[in-house]
Amino acid sequence: xxxxxxxxxxxxxxxxxxxxxxxxxxxxxxxxxxxxxxxxxxxxxxxxxxxxxxxxxxxxxxxxxxxxxxxxxxxxxxxxxxxxxxxxxxxxxxxxxxxxxxxxxxxxxxxxxxxxxxxxxxxxxxxxxxxxxxxxxxxxxxxxxxxxxxxxxxxxxxxxxxxxxxxxxxxxxxxxxxxxxxxxxxxxxxxxxxxxxx
Amino acid sequence: xxxxxxxxxxxxxxxxxxxxxxxxxxxxxxxxxxxxxxxxxxxxxxxxxxxxxxxxxxxxxxxxxxxxxxxxxxxxxxxxxxxxxxxxxxxxxxxxxxxxxxx
Numbered sequence: 014x015x016x017x018x019x020x021x022x023x024x025x026x027x028x029x030x031x032x033x034x035x036x037x038x039x040x041x042x043x044x045x046x047x048x049x050x051x052x053x054x055x056x057x058x059x060x061x062x063x064x065x066x067x068x069x070x071x072x073x074x075x076x077x078x079x080x081x082x083x084x085x086x087x088x089x090x091x092x093x094x095x096x097x098x099x100x101x102x103x104x105x106x107x108x109x110x111x112x113x114x115x116x117x118x119x120x121x122x123x124x125x126x127x128x129x130x131x132x133x134x135x136x137x138x139x140x141x142x143x144x145x146x147x148x149x150x151x152x153x154x155x156x157x158x159x160x161x162x163x164x165x166x167x168x169x170x171x172x173x174x175x176x177x178x179x180x181x182x183x184x185x186x187x188x189x190x191x192x193x194x195x196x197x198x199x200x201x202x203x204x205x206x207x208x209x210x211x
Numbered sequence: 212x213x214x215x216x217x218x219x220x221x222x223x224x225x226x227x228x229x230x231x232x233x234x235x236x237x238x239x240x241x242x243x244x245x246x247x248x249x250x251x252x253x254x255x256x257x258x259x260x261x262x263x264x265x266x267x268x269x270x271x272x273x274x275x276x277x278x279x280x281x282x283x284x285x286x287x288x289x290x291x292x293x294x295x296x297x298x299x300x301x302x303x304x305x306x307x308x309x310x311x312x313x314x
Binding site: 017018021022023024025026027028029030031033035037038041044045046048049050051052053054055056057058059060061062064073076077079080083084085086087088090091092094095099106109110129132133135136137138139140141142143144145146148152156157159160162163164166170171172175176178179190194197 | 231239265279280296302
């Protein structure tokens with residue numbers, strides 16, 4: 014699946030660079046929204062047809078909230094670690110890591126502080142989404158299902174949710190949506206917090 | 212953002228309730244997987260299209276691409292590692308290798 018995903022992704026990037034004008038971007042907003050809505054409806058059908066999923070999730074209970082919390086902590090820690098290696102301020106690294114893949118918002122939140130850091134955050138989170146799309150099938154197969162949610166970060170509730178659902182099971186799909194939602198809520202709280210700490 | 216989240220949630224719940232209550236024909240449920248895959252590829256193509264169309268992304272790749280790639284890779288690796296530890300030792304429900312999409 015990863016090879017097919019990569020092929021389709023790069024076909025899209027190539028088409029965007031060589032065959033279309035930048036003005037086409039506005040139309041992709043509508044296409045993306047329609048595509049996402051249809052996908053999420055089918056994801057819902059998938060989840061609802063597996064009645065065991067909810068019983069299993071109920072058994073695990075509130076411990077499931079540890080998934081977005083640990084994914085968020087790991088992401089921030091990763092950002093901080095890299096900042097030490099490349100000679101940046103540790104909290105700048107934390108702010109980049111706290112974007113959780115939501116590139117537009119994290120870049121906007123950092124922009125008033127530094128345009129360079131804002132660009133780094135923007136591109137880091139774009140790459141993060143691409144890496145998530147590529148590595149979710151591999152992570153699901155060789156490491157575990159819940160770990161795929163960490164890869165998706167804030168996008169685990171929308172753009173990467175269908176990939177997670179496709180490669181895992183109904184339980185993981187439900188946890189993925191909730192986790193993505195919580196991580197999306199964390200972004201506008203944590204990014205300004207790290208900026209304030211610099 | 213809030214409106215989008217609500218729309219996603221409503222669609223997920225409607226789809227879920229319809230199939231949970233058995234209101235969706237079994238044939239459609241069986242087809243849901245392949246329809247999902249089709250829309251998934253369409254979605255990934257559009258996401259690629261948006262990256263290719265965004266000249267800001269392309270310009271940024273030339274200047275700080277490597278730094279951003281290292282940040283992206285490290286954040287997802289440490290993030291996945293933390294979830295691995297939590298799901299294995301605290302949640303103790305380390306799902307892996309079961310039938311994919313067991314619906």
